[in-house]
Amino acid sequence: MTDTGTPLHGTGRPDPVAGTEFSLQLMLLESRDIAAFLDELAVLAAYRLSTPGNTIHAGVTVLRHKRPRAVAASDPHAMALDELQNGFGEGPCLTALRNRATLLVPDLAVERRWHPYVRTARQHGVASILAVPLDLAGEADAVLNLYSAHPGGFSSEDVSEAETFAVQAASSLRLAVRITQLIEVKSDLSATLESRTIIDMAVGAIMAENRCGRDTAVAILTRASNTRNAKLRDVAAAVIASISGETTISTYFDE
Structure with a gap:
């Protein structure tokens, strides 16, 4: 019409x-x-x-x-x-x-x-x-x-x-x-899961190194993120790289 x-x-x-x-x-x-x-x-x-x-x-x-x-x-x-x-x-x-x-x-x-x-x-x-x-x-x-x-x-x-x-x-x-x-939803979910995996690995490393609980480790990671004005994921990746030397973290999950 x-x-x-x-x-x-x-x-x-x-x-x-x-x-x-x-x-x-x-x-x-x-x-x-x-x-x-x-x-x-x-x-x-x-x-x-x-x-x-x-x-x-x-x-x-x-x-x-x-x-x-x-x-x-x-x-x-x-x-x-x-x-x-x-x-x-x-x-x-x-x-x-x-x-x-x-x-x-x-x-x-x-x-x-x-x-x-x-x-x-x-x-x-x-x-x-x-x-x-x-x-x-x-x-x-x-x-x-x-x-x-x-x-x-x-x-x-x-x-x-x-x-x-x-x-x-x-x-x-x-x-x-x-x-x-x-x-786009699938891509966003994959990115979220990848970030969560890297952050969890970094939190575990901080807990082992400082002999502290999870909440304390998360607070340490968050404080470092705020101090450096960097994303939490990037700081977590830097923590892992400093410990293991790995700069690329591969994550695996069932779709």
């Missing part, structure tokens, strides 16, 4: 993105990380919507901590256009992102909104823009930004196709975000 509330579906032509969801899931499995997946997503979107004589440039912008960030693009031109709009802090793509509604600007030459950005975008060869939000179900806010060098570069059929693609892409992107979050 556009920002005017007019549906742009029901063109009646066969779905040209049949199988796209499977392709996106395959891309997700084969991508080395979420950044690579987003780049491939932008490339696929541009490929799907480009026609002879009308090359489409695609970018993806994500809203993080209320600040937009261009995270992926089909090509350097699309990335530059996304960053340009983010620099102005306004434009059709950011409006679509904030309103969570598809927005089509068929001809920038007659557009009266976002005047400073529109003027600059035209200087960069943009004539029409289509922005389609990606519904990530609360995981984040993102928008697919599509640029054409031609006025009327996006037909109603193109809008319908782009919205269908965005729905399919969002499904895979939600999965990518959740996988990334799980990886």
Whole structure:
């Protein structure tokens, strides 16, 4: 649905993105990380919507901590256009992102909104823009930004196709975000367990050397950390290195 509330579906032509969801899931499995997946997503979107004589440039912008960030693009031109709009802090793509509604600007030459950005975008060869939000179900806010060098570069059929693609892409992107979050949690847990192991080893060494209890050993280690203005883990590692000569501590635990 556009920002005017007019549906742009029901063109009646066969779905040209049949199988796209499977392709996106395959891309997700084969991508080395979420950044690579987003780049491939932008490339696929541009490929799907480009026609002879009308090359489409695609970018993806994500809203993080209320600040937009261009995270992926089909090509350097699309990335530059996304960053340009983010620099102005306004434009059709950011409006679509904030309103969570598809927005089509068929001809920038007659557009009266976002005047400073529109003027600059035209200087960069943009004539029409289509922005389609990606519904990530609360995981984040993102928008697919599509640029054409031609006025009327996006037909109603193109809008319908782009919205269908965005729905399919969002499904895979939600999965990518959740996988990334799980990886980050696992990484944080591993780091925490490693730090705890090193600290416990140092506490044991201090107990043996000073013939004291655990609480006293912890207090000694903490006092050294505060005095040196260093992390407790780093001080603990230094204690172990001074006793055993080991500078690298390996930890093992069942996942």
